[in-house]
Amino acid sequence: MAGIYIHIPFCKQACFYCDFHFTTSLKKKDELVGALVSELELRKDEFKNQTVETIYFGGGTPSLLTNQELQSLIDSVYKNYQVVTNPEITLEANPDDLTNRRxxxxxxxxxxxxxxxxxxxxxxDLKSMNRAHSSKEANNCLSEATSHFNNITIDLIYGIPNMSLEKWNENLQIAFGFGVNHISSYALTVEPKTALDTFIKKGQYPPMDDALAQLHFNHLISETAKQGFVHYEISNFGKPNYFSKHNTSYWQGKPYIGIGPSAHSFHGNTRSWNVSNNTKYIKSINENSLPNTKEILTIQEQYNEYVMTGLRTIWGVSLEKVQQDFGEVYKAYLIEQSQKHINQQLLYINQDKLLITKEGKFLSDGIASDLFKLN
Structure with missing residues (x-):
């Protein structure tokens, strides 16, 4: 099974923390959608032996596309690829776009x-992040969306400077009240060259507080568990049968094609990424040329990626798979490097799987980097 990601690089306005590729100008929207349809056709042979299980519209803000534009992209997928009977088709959307009629x-x-x-x-909070929607729109869209869609995930941000634990808890309880079956939650982070980065450097915004973020994260884990959510990936909480099939395919190393400017693709030991420029992307596609850069991953890079993604999930890192795919030397190295974290009760081994403990989850990226093979 495989997935297709379609990047829609348009937004109404720029969130202060965002470093994804997007533009606030919609002048080339029609051209861009046409190029996306064409890229889907140009790349169909990459999946000639694969069946597409998931289609994911990300961005940017995909909900800025009309239903007709979205349908044209879905039609192109069905025309050029083998698709399962009931694929998971996800649309990222902002509350201000989700009117009752939409x-x-x-x-x-x-x-x-x-x-x-x-x-x-x-x-x-929304104003401090320069979000395009209001609190009222957030509540209204969820009230309506939950009456028409059973499969809904919402994004929540924690670790916002000066946000009290009580306020973070209220965010969670409001979310639970809508009965959503999936929550993706991320710490507010400062990416280079973003507006947030500039504001902090100028003293116009408080710096990030790791201790506060960890407090919020631990509360998130405990409160979602009370509501029956499974913490199946560091930033993702889903009720049984509501895990994101698309994102899970990333973490489990399944192949996927990324369509659109800046989109990434992965297939076994190869990775590619499209140019992060709408004009160059459109021009190249119109010339029937794929505007991407490719790399072949070394065994060491494949091992490091498997450790990084596997450790973030409830499925962990299979020691048997490490031995089969990378050899005994890598397995021995992994066990040796893990030992200090096992001693600190941040990692443990269960049924030949290396897993992260509750105490280790907030530190998962640092722990994973300690397990990487660097030479």
Whole structure:
């Protein structure tokens, strides 16, 4: 099984923390959608022996596309690829785009999963992040969306400077009240060259507080567990049968094609990424040329990636798979490097799987880097 990711590089306005590729100009939207349709056709042979299980519209803000534009892209997938009977088709959307009428129209389309960028239910938080929607719109869209869609995930951001634990808890309880079956939650981070980075350097925004973020993260784990969510990946919490099939395919090393400017693709030991420029992307596609850069991953790079992604999930890192795919030397190295973290009760081994403990989850990226093979 495989997945297709389609990047829609348009936003109404720039969130202060975002470093994804996007533009706030919609001038080339029609051209871009046409190029996406063409790229899907140009790359069909890459999946001639694969069956597509998931289609994911990410961005940017995919909900800026009309239903007709989204349908044209879905039609192109079905025309050029083998697709399972009931694929998971996800649309990332912002609350301000999800009017009652739009939600109803989407519910009649092939899209069967919504990923809604709530981030916070509080007005002051939304303004501090320069989000395009209001607290009222966040509540209204979820009230309507949950009456038409069963499969909904929302994004929430924790670790916002000066956010009290009580306020973070209220965010969670509001989310639970809507009965959503999946939550993706991320710490507010400072990416280079973003507006947030500039504000902090100028003293116009408080610096990040790791201790606060960890406090929020631990509370997130405990509260979602009480509601029946499974913490199946560091940033993802789903009720049984509501895990993201698309994102899970990334963590389990399944192949995927990334369509659109800046989109990444992966297939076994190869990776590629498209140019992060809408004009160059459109021009190249119109010339029937793929605007991407490719690399072949070494055994060492494949091992490091497997450790990084596996350790973030409830499925862990299989010692047997490490031995089969990379050899006894890598397995021995992994066990040796893991020992200090096992002694600190941050990692443990169960049924030949290397897993991260609750105490280790907040430190997962650092722990994984300690397990990488560097030479």
């Amino acid at each position: 939600i109803f129209e989407l519910s009649k389309s092939p899209i069967n999963r919504l990923s809604i960028g709530i981030q916070s239910f509080f007005e002051d």
